[in-house]
Amino acid sequence: MKAFFTEVTSLTFFTGRFFKELFQPPYEFNELVKQAYLIGNKSFYLVAITGFIMGLVLTIQSAPTLSQFGAESWLPAMVAVSIIREIGPVITALICAGKVGSGIGAELASMKVTEQIDAMEVSGANPFKYLVVTRVVAATLMIPVLVIFSDAISLGGAFMGVNITGDVSFSLFFSQVVEAVDFADVFPAFIKTFFFGFIIGLVACYKGYHSNKGTEGVGAAANAAVVMASLLVFIIDMIAVQFTNLLINY
Amino acid sequence: MEATQNATVVKMAHLQKSFGDNEVLKDISLTIHKGETVVVLGKSGSGKSVLIKCMVRLLDVDEGKVSILGSDIFSLNRKELNLLRMKIGFLFQGAALYDSLTVRENLEFPLRQSGKPREEIDALVMEVLQSVGLEDAVDLMPSELSGGMRKRIGLARSMILKPEIMLYDEPTTGLDPITAKEISNLILEVQKKYNTTSIIITHDIQCARITANRMLILNNGVFVAEGAFDELKKSEDKLVHSFFE
Numbered sequence: 001m002k003a004f005f006t007e008v009t010s011l012t013f014f015t016g017r018f019f020k021e022l023f024q025p026p027y028e029f030n031e032l033v034k035q036a037y038l039i040g041n042k043s044f045y046l047v048a049i050t051g052f053i054m055g056l057v058l059t060i061q062s063a064p065t066l067s068q069f070g071a072e073s074w075l076p077a078m079v080a081v082s083i084i085r086e087i088g089p090v091i092t093a094l095i096c097a098g099k100v101g102s103g104i105g106a107e108l109a110s111m112k113v114t115e116q117i118d119a120m121e122v123s124g125a126n127p128f129k130y131l132v133v134t135r136v137v138a139a140t141l142m143i144p145v146l147v148i149f150s151d152a153i154s155l156g157g158a159f160m161g162v163n164i165t166g167d168v169s170f171s172l173f174f175s176q177v178v179e180a181v182d183f184a185d186v187f188p189a190f191i192k193t194f195f196f197g198f199i200i201g202l203v204a205c206y207k208g209y210h211s212n213k214g215t216e217g218v219g220a221a222a223n224a225a226v227v228m229a230s231l232l233v234f235i236i237d238m239i240a241v242q243f244t245n246l247l248i249n250y
Numbered sequence: 251m252e253a254t255q256n257a258t259v260v261k262m263a264h265l266q267k268s269f270g271d272n273e274v275l276k277d278i279s280l281t282i283h284k285g286e287t288v289v290v291l292g293k294s295g296s297g298k299s300v301l302i303k304c305m306v307r308l309l310d311v312d313e314g315k316v317s318i319l320g321s322d323i324f325s326l327n328r329k330e331l332n333l334l335r336m337k338i339g340f341l342f343q344g345a346a347l348y349d350s351l352t353v354r355e356n357l358e359f360p361l362r363q364s365g366k367p368r369e370e371i372d373a374l375v376m377e378v379l380q381s382v383g384l385e386d387a388v389d390l391m392p393s394e395l396s397g398g399m400r401k402r403i404g405l406a407r408s409m410i411l412k413p414e415i416m417l418y419d420e421p422t423t424g425l426d427p428i429t430a431k432e433i434s435n436l437i438l439e440v441q442k443k444y445n446t447t448s449i450i451i452t453h454d455i456q457c458a459r460i461t462a463n464r465m466l467i468l469n470n471g472v473f474v475a476e477g478a479f480d481e482l483k484k485s486e487d488k489l490v491h492s493f494f495e
Contacts, residue, residue, distance in 0.1 A: 119346035
């Protein structure tokens with residue numbers, strides 16, 4: 001229990017330092033762009049493939065149930081709402097927690113072990129700003145972009161799934177999707193992806209930056225980053241859903 | 251070599267540092283003058299690396315003061331500390347090159363916020379690369395370098411801001427005897443070329459022989475002997491003698 005509270009306190013201080021350093025010059029724009037490119041580019045294909053499979057499988061699995069109720073025509077609408085509201089953001093965030101989170105956690109931990117972070121510090125640079133702030137901001141900005149890609153590709157998968165059992169034109173599928181999805185579905189789902197990105201970047205950097213125990217600590221940091229970020233993605237999702245429902249009902 | 255008795259650049263007084271119950275440094279005091287090359291010799295685990303890290307505030311001390319170029323480093327704020335650190339070069343044991351950056355980017359890293367024009371940065375990069383004899387490695391990644399090359403590039407990076415003080419943490423560890431001798435000679439060349447004050451932490455007696463004006467032997471957190479290489483070599487103290495066998 002003591003370890004838990006120590007961890008929470010340490011993460012809180014780390015978050016506080018992030019916001020403090022975020023607004024203080026000098027700004028590391030080049031490193032931010034590089035990290036945004038790395039996060040977006042390196043995760044794109046994985047997110048695209050899983051997104052496509054997700055849309056396809058969800059459609060194929062949902063079709064028999066809807067047909068039992070004679071509601072097959074609702075399939076595009078139901079799948080679109082599921083993907084955009086929940087499945088797209090959460091699955092993409094979990095994939096990024098694995099890919100991006102472990103990558104950042106291991107990279108920073110290995111930099112710590114090999115004294116690269118110390119080397120930055122003694123050269124008069126601010127390693128926190130250069131390594132942590134850039135990566136957290138890049139993750140916060142890029143995860144929403146990946147979610148948009150993932151949602152679009154998932155809908156492509158769903159279109160294919162619908163056409164495996166039936167025959168629906170793209171324009172009909174598209175018009176059903178647009179009709180079913182409204183602002184209240186898209187906006188809260190999009191906003192929560194920024195929080196997913198932030199927490200994935202923050203936790204990964206925290207675990208990597210505070211790694212110890214030598215090379216053993218590198219694996220441990222990567223592992224802990226993935227586990228903690230994934231758990232926090234679910235917790236944020238739960239809070240976001242409750243908050244959205246409160247706002248809609250209000 | 252003769253030590254140059256000049257202005258004091260490093261002054262440590264009654265330094266103490268513990269990790270839990272493990273007292274690593276116990277009452278360390280040391281004064282180093284401008285232009286000196288001081289070698290701190292000690293066995294593994296004797297506290298050498300902790301000592302050198304306390305000098306640049308990579309580690310905080312429990313007790314004592316460290317004054318570098320007239321500034322008490324533990325009373326400086328972050329900005330002042332960073333300005334002071336730019337006058338200190340530090341060669342880490344494993345060179346600590348940034349894995350994701352090329353040699354050129356590694357060397358440019360300390361100059362990022364300097365506001366120097368591109369041409370000047372390029373000239374500085376080539377100058378330090380020439381100093382360590384690795385001009386052709388400029389576009390290589392650290393993973394493509396041998397151990398000796400990494401040390402040379404690490405040395406070049408620490409020299410790029412033309413520091414007044416150079417700190418070397420085990421500069422020859424992990425190298426074959428020939429490369430280790432080359433690195434020791436390179437340290438000496440750099441010291442002469444840039445007139446830096448150097449502090450070398452090592453357990454390599456050949457490195458100490460080539461580079462040292464003055465040597466100190468650290469054991470169990472205290473200096474147990476001090477003197478020139480030849481003086482210590484004649485010592486009858488068992489521990490001191492063991493380094494020269």
